[in-house]
Amino acid sequence: MASPACCRIPPVSADYTPQGTWDTVADFKTYIAKSPTAGSTAPKRGLIFLYDAFGFAPQTLQGVDRLAQLLGDDAVVILPDLLEGTHPEFSWLPADTPEKQALVKGWFDAVGDYHKSKPKLLRVRQAAGARFASVQSWGVFGLCWGGKPAVLASGQHNEGEGRRINVSGTAHPGALAAADAEALTIPHIVLASKDEPAEVVSQYKEILEGGQKGKTGVVETYATMNHGWMGVRAKLDVEDDRKEYERGYKQVADFFNKHL
Structure with a gap:
């Protein structure tokens, strides 16, 4: 089920010229970010970024490039x-009619x-591990829709070569559920907007920051931000x-730099 806010708030546009390159990983079209001095060292850390439901938006690509810059030359x-390539249509939102809701x-x-x-x-994780063989530690970070597969992959059975994820996170997450936090086996960061369910965000915070055995994480609510402020709905003007937006990506990068 989608985040209620995701179905209510229409996206905005922004102009950005991506700095990376396009290729294929595990048969998926893939954007590969470049930091300003990329190529000076073989990457030792890898991060798989999962977009929100609207795909390769300029704001999202800018976020990918920003993370690459903040993580540095040893990360891809x-x-x-x-x-x-199959995404919801902007015209479906806000989903304020039965017809739009059905779509x-x-x-x-x-x-x-x-x-x-x-x-x-997990197919991408395996293929990326083979392609970037120098990478010793992999993370995954997702926006809204992408946050759910990220956390699902970070729980039960998160082990083994070509499978292991070492750190994960999400911003303005979709389908937030405390059970996912309970299942986590690795450090995890959640940046919520004011539109996520406060009760579930509080449960996440208690699980990840409340001293439960084996749990490590950060949960923060950006109380003035709408759902999607780090993705396609980012109002960069x-x-x-x-x-x-900038603070959010810096906070995510600091967390991954600490744990990845």
């Missing part, structure tokens, strides 16, 4: 097209199913939103 950041539900049932996307993520 990739963004695979797990939805294979959104149909997309989630046919394409955007989180549990069907988890095996796709609004000063406060742009600052929070």
Whole structure:
């Protein structure tokens, strides 16, 4: 099921010229970010970035490039097209009519199913591990829709060569559920907006920051930000939103730099 806020708030546009390159990983079209001095060292750390449901938006590509810059030359950041070019239409949102609601539900049932996307993520993880053989530690970070497969892959059975994920996280997560936090086996960061369910965010915080055995994480709510402020709904022409966008990616990078 989609985040209620995701179905209510229409996306905004922004202009950005991506700095990376396009290739294929595990048969998925993939954006590979470049830091300013990329290529000076073989990457030792890898990050798989999962977009929100709207795909390769300029704001999202800028976020991928920003993470690559903040993680530095020893990290590679990739963004695979797990939805294979099939995304919700902007015209469906806000989903304020039965017809639009049916279109959104149909997309989630046919394409955007989180549990069907988890095996796709694991295919990318295996292929990326073989392609970037120098990488010793892999993380995954997802926006909204992408946050759910990220956390699902970070729980039970998170072990083995070509499978292991070492750290994960999400911003303005979709389908947030405390059971996913309970299942986590690795450090995890959650950046919530004011539109996520406060009760579930609080449960996540208690699980990850409350001293439960084996749990490590950070949970913070950006109380002035709308759902999607780090993805396709990022209002980069609004000063406060742009600052929070930048702060969010810096906070994510600091967490991954600590644990990845």
